[in-house]
Amino acid sequence: MIHALLTRVGGTDWETIRLPLVLGLLALVPPVVFREGATYVSRLIILAAIFATLAMALNIVFGHTDQLFLFVGALTGIGAYTTAISAEALGVSPWVTLFIGALLTGAIGSLVCYVAARLQFTVILIAILTLALQFAVIEFFVGARDITGGSTGLIFSGLGFESLQEGFGIHEHVILYYLVLALLGATFAFYEWLRNSTYGLAFDAIRQDEVAAESIGVDVVRYKVLAGFTSAFIIGLVGPLYAQLEGFVIPGLFEFQVIDVLVLIILIVGGMRTLLGPLVGAGLVIWIDEGLASTGEWRTVIFGALLIFLFLYFRQGVVPFADRILNDRFRTRERIATWRES
Amino acid sequence: MVSASVTQLVEFAIDGITQGLVLALLGLGITIVFGLGGVLNLSIGVFSAIAVVIAIELLGITSSLPLSVVLAVVAVTGLGLVVDKSLLSFVYRSEGEERVLLGIFVTLGLATLLDGLLVIARPSSYSLSVGVPSTTVLGAQIRGSSIAIIAISLAVFAGLYYFFRRTYLGRAMRTVLQDETGAVLCGISPRKMRTLVFVLSASIAAVAGILYSFTQQVGAAEGFELTILALIVSIVGGVTSIVGAVAAGLVLGLIATFTSAYVGAYVAEIALFAAAIVALLLQPEQVA
Numbered sequence A: 001m002i003h004a005l006l007t008r009v010g011g012t013d014w015e016t017i018r019l020p021l022v023l024g025l026l027a028l029v030p031p032v033v034f035r036e037g038a039t040y041v042s043r044l045i046i047l048a049a050i051f052a053t054l055a056m057a058l059n060i061v062f063g064h065t066d067q068l069f070l071f072v073g074a075l076t077g078i079g080a081y082t083t084a085i086s087a088e089a090l091g092v093s094p095w096v097t098l099f100i101g102a103l104l105t106g107a108i109g110s111l112v113c114y115v116a117a118r119l120q121f122t123v124i125l126i127a128i129l130t131l132a133l134q135f136a137v138i139e140f141f142v143g144a145r146d147i148t149g150g151s152t153g154l155i156f157s158g159l160g161f162e163s164l165q166e167g168f169g170i171h172e173h174v175i176l177y178y179l180v181l182a183l184l185g186a187t188f189a190f191y192e193w194l195r196n197s198t199y200g201l202a203f204d205a206i207r208q209d210e211v212a213a214e215s216i217g218v219d220v221v222r223y224k225v226l227a228g229f230t231s232a233f234i235i236g237l238v239g240p241l242y243a244q245l246e247g248f249v250i251p252g253l254f255e256f257q258v259i260d261v262l263v264l265i266i267l268i269v270g271g272m273r274t275l276l277g278p279l280v281g282a283g284l285v286i287w288i289d290e291g292l293a294s295t296g297e298w299r300t301v302i303f304g305a306l307l308i309f310l311f312l313y314f315r316q317g318v319v320p321f322a323d324r325i326l327n328d329r330f331r332t333r334e335r336i337a338t339w340r341e342s
Numbered sequence B: 001m002v003s004a005s006v007t008q009l010v011e012f013a014i015d016g017i018t019q020g021l022v023l024a025l026l027g028l029g030i031t032i033v034f035g036l037g038g039v040l041n042l043s044i045g046v047f048s049a050i051a052v053v054i055a056i057e058l059l060g061i062t063s064s065l066p067l068s069v070v071l072a073v074v075a076v077t078g079l080g081l082v083v084d085k086s087l088l089s090f091v092y093r094s095e096g097e098e099r100v101l102l103g104i105f106v107t108l109g110l111a112t113l114l115d116g117l118l119v120i121a122r123p124s125s126y127s128l129s130v131g132v133p134s135t136t137v138l139g140a141q142i143r144g145s146s147i148a149i150i151a152i153s154l155a156v157f158a159g160l161y162y163f164f165r166r167t168y169l170g171r172a173m174r175t176v177l178q179d180e181t182g183a184v185l186c187g188i189s190p191r192k193m194r195t196l197v198f199v200l201s202a203s204i205a206a207v208a209g210i211l212y213s214f215t216q217q218v219g220a221a222e223g224f225e226l227t228i229l230a231l232i233v234s235i236v237g238g239v240t241s242i243v244g245a246v247a248a249g250l251v252l253g254l255i256a257t258f259t260s261a262y263v264g265a266y267v268a269e270i271a272l273f274a275a276a277i278v279a280l281l282l283q284p285e286q287v288a
Helices: A002-010 A014-027 A030-031 A037-065 A071-090 A094-120 A123-143 A163-167 A171-196 A198-209 A212-215 A220-246 A258-269 A277-313 A318-341 B002-037 B044-063 B065-091 B098-121 B142-167 B169-177 B180-185 B191-210 B222-236 B244-260 B265-282
Strands: B133-138 B139-141
Touching: A002 A094, A002 A212, A014 A171, A014 B180, A030 A037, A030 A277, A030 B002, A037 A071, A037 A198, A037 A220, A037 A277, A071 A094, A071 A123, A071 A220, A071 A258, A094 A123, A094 A220, A123 B098, A123 B265, A171 A198, A171 A258, A198 A212, A198 A220, A198 B142, A212 A220, A258 A277, A258 A318, A258 B098, A277 A318, A277 B098, A318 B244, B002 B044, B002 B139, B002 B142, B002 B169, B002 B222, B002 B244, B044 B065, B044 B098, B044 B191, B044 B222, B065 B098, B065 B191, B098 B222, B139 B142, B142 B191, B142 B244, B169 B180, B169 B191, B180 B191, B191 B222, B222 B244, B222 B265, B244 B265
Parallel strands: none
Antiparallel strands: B133 B139
16 A cells, blocks of 8 residues: 555655655654653664664675675774774874775775685685684774773764754764764665666676676676675774764674674564665664563573574565565555556 | 793693693584584584583582583583474474574574573573692693593593494484485484484583683683684584594694783684684685
């Protein structure tokens, strides 16, 4: 019904208007939901947007090119630490060094993908390789005290607009929310473009049959590296924003159990290879996780059980599931109607 | 002067071998299950942690260390059986790469669940004291815990060697590892062998955890850390090779001890991961 209605009202297809529509709705969140003094809720919403962006990055590299990155946490951390440390060392604003961090993570992502593609690594091998990298990087964050400040970390708050905050009395969370939303919107719009471009076509070909794709002239290594760079670059940009939300950069923020597990769940629950899956998944998972807070110490137990259940029975994700139901109910009628007309 | 540094080297080497044998046991738990069932058990470290906590609890009741340890291993073995019969049955329904991915996700969920339960039951970490006195051999001091660890793990390896080489069951398991279709044609049920091997891996993990707790604190917080250590050993050993896992454990134990002694503790940890990455890059076809 939603499909049909939107098609009639807008005169355009749901496919083309859904992203602007969703982003427009998300832009309305701060005036409607954010309240002065209720920073707990606004923090959660920003966190959900951050995780949605991370899940979308994983969606590109894992969903479309079968390269399972289990070092999203490490990349987020590298982005945040590089931004914070180089801003301090060079004496420039974190707004500039933000891109140094992202370029570094992008380079790491490309390198990993290049090596993996050259050696013809399977999904499992890349998963183990990146998992080992994840833990090595966290060890480095903890151990290299002279550079990273060890487990006490660094204080970080360079990505705000103080003039806006003071001049107009806008809460820092509102500003941060729009920053994250801008990155989220850009990432999702990029993904939409990517899927409809020749890159998307090449990714699909590689994922379905690598040998066949290569035989018709698709440069498999190049496309895999491109996907790796893109995802790692986005993750590197998210890192400093995540640090800005928490107010500091410590190794504990970027641990496997804190970031990667959650991002994986979000992507699987929301639905891989879908546009809205990462967003729906992030909202749902952060909401469930918060709902479980009332169960106190049983939170982790229930979350684990839920994980097992979701992976066993709900692997196709919420968005494809909803889409199928909508299709079964409504598209079929549309199809019959158009068929009769012709 | 020279003799003093030689003595020190010998002491480090013994420490390294001790740590290496425990690592080898941990890695073995991952290796046999992945080799036989294609499931990368990411909950194995939590099994080890549970064994330690149960052993500590039982020690308070029975006040006999060997008895408590044996009972703890039996309890964790039972847990392994339950997990295999319930969760892994679902995982084994899928095939190939899908099974491996599903295995990773489901055991990750299981690790989270068990970890949560362990935190509720006993949130702190424990270490067991062996009660074996230290001895001095040719000027080098050997800790009592090292003697116990070396003796127990060598006994376990000898038992495993005998099991896999000489008994029908062990040979049947290795047959499935080499050629599943062939095994089925010989009347061996791969599913039964997988259950056996998972249960075996759970008990090995329990022993490894208890041995680990002779020298380090083990509890809910260390569970995942142990999984990662096990994974590294298993990768360096070639993931499906039993002998490889043992050799890798020893090599990594020595690397970790010497790096830790001469360079620094955190560099030692990174060296372990670096070894895993190098092993992956050098011999990827063995892992896949």
